[in-house]
Amino acid sequence: MIFSLGSLCSSLTPTIHLLILSRFVQALGGSMMMAVGPALIRAVYPRASWVRPWARSALPPHLA
Numbered sequence: 001m002i003f004s005l006g007s008l009c010s011s012l013t014p015t016i017h018l019l020i021l022s023r024f025v026q027a028l029g030g031s032m033m034m035a036v037g038p039a040l041i042r043a044v045y046p047r048a049s050w051v052r053p054w055a056r057s058a059l060p061p062h063l064a
Contacts, residue, residue, distance in 0.1 A: 003029030 006026025013019045037057045045053050 001029070002026075003033060005029070 003026055006022050006024075006029050009022035010019060010026060013022050038054065041050060041053045041057060
């Protein structure tokens with residue numbers, strides 16, 4: 001949600017200062033997405049089966 005908000009603000013901003021601020025918000029949201037994924041996988045799946053869910057969650061950002 002924060003990443004999407006930052007993206008929307010980046011596309012609509014009229015000044016360079018607001019663009020920098022909105023890109024910061026976007027980066028904050030992106031970093032939270034990257035941290036929450038592995039934490040959820042560790043909480044949901046047993047330790048022996050972490051590899052496959054981690055690989056599936058890491059693939060979309062690398063393709064984009």
